[in-house]
Amino acid sequence: MFELLGIPPQALFGQLLLGLINGSFYALLSLGLAVIFGLLNIINFSHGAQYMMGAFVAWMLMTYAGINYWWALLLVPIIVGTTGVVIERVMIARLYHLDHLYGLLLTFGLALIIQGLFRNQYGVSGLPYSIPGELSGGTNLGFMFLPNYRAWVVVASAIVCFGTWFAIERTRLGAYLRAATENPVLVGAFGINVPRMITLTYGFGVGLAALAGVLAAPIYSVNPNMGADLIIVVFAVVVIGGMGSILGAILTGFGLGIVEGLTRVFYPEASSVVIFVIMALVLLVKPAGLFGRTA
Amino acid sequence: MKLPTLIVASVASLLMAGTAMATDIKIGVLNDRSGVYADLSGEGSVLAARMAVEDFDAAAKGINVEIISADHQNKPDIASTIARQWYDQDGVDMIADVPTSSAAFAVADVTRDKNKIFMNSGAGSADLTGAQCSPNTVHWTYDTWALAHGTGTAMVQEGFTKWFFITADYAFGQALEADTSAVVEAAGGEVLGAVRHPFPGADFSSYLLQAQASGAQVIGLANAGGDTVNTIKQAAEFGITQAGQALAGLLIFITDVHALGLETAQGLVLTEAFYWDINDETRAWSERFAAEHGGSMPTMVHAGVYASVLHYLKAVEATGGKETEALMESMKTTPSEDPLFGKGVVRPDGRHIHDMYLFQVKSPAESKGPWDYYSLLASIPAKDAFRPLADGGCELVK
Numbered sequence: 001m002f003e004l005l006g007i008p009p010q011a012l013f014g015q016l017l018l019g020l021i022n023g024s025f026y027a028l029l030s031l032g033l034a035v036i037f038g039l040l041n042i043i044n045f046s047h048g049a050q051y052m053m054g055a056f057v058a059w060m061l062m063t064y065a066g067i068n069y070w071w072a073l074l075l076v077p078i079i080v081g082t083t084g085v086v087i088e089r090v091m092i093a094r095l096y097h098l099d100h101l102y103g104l105l106l107t108f109g110l111a112l113i114i115q116g117l118f119r120n121q122y123g124v125s126g127l128p129y130s131i132p133g134e135l136s137g138g139t140n141l142g143f144m145f146l147p148n149y150r151a152w153v154v155v156a157s158a159i160v161c162f163g164t165w166f167a168i169e170r171t172r173l174g175a176y177l178r179a180a181t182e183n184p185v186l187v188g189a190f191g192i193n194v195p196r197m198i199t200l201t202y203g204f205g206v207g208l209a210a211l212a213g214v215l216a217a218p219i220y221s222v223n224p225n226m227g228a229d230l231i232i233v234v235f236a237v238v239v240i241g242g243m244g245s246i247l248g249a250i251l252t253g254f255g256l257g258i259v260e261g262l263t264r265v266f267y268p269e270a271s272s273v274v275i276f277v278i279m280a281l282v283l284l285v286k287p288a289g290l291f292g293r294t295a
Numbered sequence: 296m297k298l299p300t301l302i303v304a305s306v307a308s309l310l311m312a313g314t315a316m317a318t319d320i321k322i323g324v325l326n327d328r329s330g331v332y333a334d335l336s337g338e339g340s341v342l343a344a345r346m347a348v349e350d351f352d353a354a355a356k357g358i359n360v361e362i363i364s365a366d367h368q369n370k371p372d373i374a375s376t377i378a379r380q381w382y383d384q385d386g387v388d389m390i391a392d393v394p395t396s397s398a399a400f401a402v403a404d405v406t407r408d409k410n411k412i413f414m415n416s417g418a419g420s421a422d423l424t425g426a427q428c429s430p431n432t433v434h435w436t437y438d439t440w441a442l443a444h445g446t447g448t449a450m451v452q453e454g455f456t457k458w459f460f461i462t463a464d465y466a467f468g469q470a471l472e473a474d475t476s477a478v479v480e481a482a483g484g485e486v487l488g489a490v491r492h493p494f495p496g497a498d499f500s501s502y503l504l505q506a507q508a509s510g511a512q513v514i515g516l517a518n519a520g521g522d523t524v525n526t527i528k529q530a531a532e533f534g535i536t537q538a539g540q541a542l543a544g545l546l547i548f549i550t551d552v553h554a555l556g557l558e559t560a561q562g563l564v565l566t567e568a569f570y571w572d573i574n575d576e577t578r579a580w581s582e583r584f585a586a587e588h589g590g591s592m593p594t595m596v597h598a599g600v601y602a603s604v605l606h607y608l609k610a611v612e613a614t615g616g617k618e619t620e621a622l623m624e625s626m627k628t629t630p631s632e633d634p635l636f637g638k639g640v641v642r643p644d645g646r647h648i649h650d651m652y653l654f655q656v657k658s659p660a661e662s663k664g665p666w667d668y669y670s671l672l673a674s675i676p677a678k679d680a681f682r683p684l685a686d687g688g689c690e691l692v693k
Contacts, residue, residue, distance in 0.1 A: 221528065
């Protein structure tokens with residue numbers, strides 16, 4: 001059997017696919033961040049905590065109310081998104097006229113508080129959430145055993161990413177949003193309620209994080225630290241893609257998942273730093289990120 | 296001498312005797328209070344230390360014990376900073392627990408520097424009482440050698456001879472992999488390979504696929520806590536176990552089994568130093584513990600903190616002071632006895648030895664209720680459970 005880069009092609013295909021699956025989470029999360037940053041200019045550091053809340057709310061719905069995974073997919077983003085709306089109205093809205101740094105500090109503080117509360121209540125070992133019956137099992141692809149649930153994650157994530165990109169870049173609503181970012185006063189003068197639109201956008205971004213949380217719940221253990229571990233990587237993804245660039249966030253999310261997956265084969269010890277090495281290189285060559293526009 | 300003078304003199308001497316006898320002890324419980332090891336150590340270890348002080352009835356014996364705690368976040372640099380501050384400024388006499396071997400080595404160094412005492416329960420590396428042993432360290436609960444020999448030997452005897460390791464890439468994981476490899480090879484088995492993942496990790500599917508491709512019969516998990524939980528969960532998802540490969544969790548705590556659920560964890564073979572349901576004494580103690588710990592049963596790390604603090608306090612009582620050399624001498628010459636580990640002894644290299652147990656995780660049908668998770672496969676007697684004194688390469692052993 002021939003070998004590619006020292007490993008059999010079967011193993012390589014398997015790892016590429018796994019990278020794509022992890023990339024789906026990066027893409028979904030960095031998409032939410034990019035939407036919030038691009039349209040609100042807020043660096044939402046509580047994104048990881050909101051992702052974790054998504055997983056927890058799914059677990060709570062299942063445990064306390066017997067609501068299954070499919071309903072959770074719909075309800076959880078709404079519930080967690082609503083908490084986002086409240087946070088935006090009560091706190092973040094007061095910071096728009098200040099430097100980015102204040103929004104970052106506020107959301108970072110919120111993340112610590114939310115994680116602390118969940119940790120206090122549920123501990124760190126994690127809670128079990130099983131894969132829905134319809135998606136359990138897997139398919140033997142010849143080069144690897146692909147769990148059906150993971151295949152579903154890739155498909156779901158790709159659909160949501162495309163939908164969001166389309167809504168923002170290709171619809172009238174998206175045009176309003178982009179216009180409001182450029183010049184809120186002018187857009188307001190046309191009779192559009194800009195503050196409400198911004199609030200809902202934040203809620204939507206948070207909802208995306210929560211959706212990623214529901215998708216992650218059956219794969220990873222549902223625990224209060226799950227977001228904190230991921231958020232730093234996701235920020236690196238956003239920076240590489242270009243802060244605020246929606247397409248950039250999606251493409252780099254999937255792409256870096258694959259790069260990380262390959263690193264796990266060739267030099268696993270470096271897999272937690274490879275993304276940051278790429279970030280440093282990209283910043284040196286293109287400070288605005290791969291898809292970013294320099295202002 | 297007139298009578299009043301006599302009275303004054305005797306009262307004064309009594310008072311002086313009183314002050315001379317009262318010993319103030321400050322114990323610092325240093326562990327992970329927020330990360331992957333927080334449930335297996337964390338606040339439970341502080342509770343265990345407090346229970347030891349209560350059960351010893353320290354106050355009645357003229358020993359005032361104060362317990363403080365801190366979060367080392369599993370980072371060696373943070374652990375050594377806190378340890379140094381505790382010894383230098385806060386007057387801490389003894390540090391207990393300290394999971395995460397890399398952090399434990401850092402604390403052992405500082406403790407030796409400051410000539411204080413370190414009673415480790417949570418960390419795994421057998422080097423703590425081997426090549427890097429210290430006259431100031433006691434290692435109580437378990438170590439990588441004991442785990443490797445318990446689970447490793449049992450698995451090889453069952454016919455699982457070809458191994459692949461998924462290893463947490465730090466001192467503990469590397470030690471556990473090395474010790475288990477030695478056991479496997481000594482028993483005529485073969486190690487086909489290993490992959491080292493950054494600590495802590497979240498997605499282990501890539502490593503599992505590599506393990507699968509290796510063609511090994513058994514995948515040894517040389518990691519712990521949340522990492523092990525995720526690895527086992529994902530192994531089930533990727534059909535690794537269904538396809539015929541076995542998993543050997545080399546360090547699994549009861550809190551991990553609780554997090555996994557019996558459906559996923561059933562059948563795992565594991566080595567532990569303590570289980571709540573061994574005898575009447577462990578049950579009674581564990582139920583007291585659970586009542587104050589939100590219903591969670593103690594891990595072996597919690598039990599080890601309790602027993603090690605108890606042994607330390609007995610030494611304080613016996614020596615009537617807190618002079619480090621005298622305390623260490625007393626702890627090593629007096630056999631230990633407590634309700635959780637029974638009779639034991641601290642060896643010259645600082646290793647506490649006691650029986651270890653080989654358990655198998657029950658199936659959901661076998662389990663009679665919450666926390667009824669293990670059935671006992673074998674007891675490993677203390678003399679066989681830990682590395683022979685002469686083999687550790689510790690400078691204290693002559």
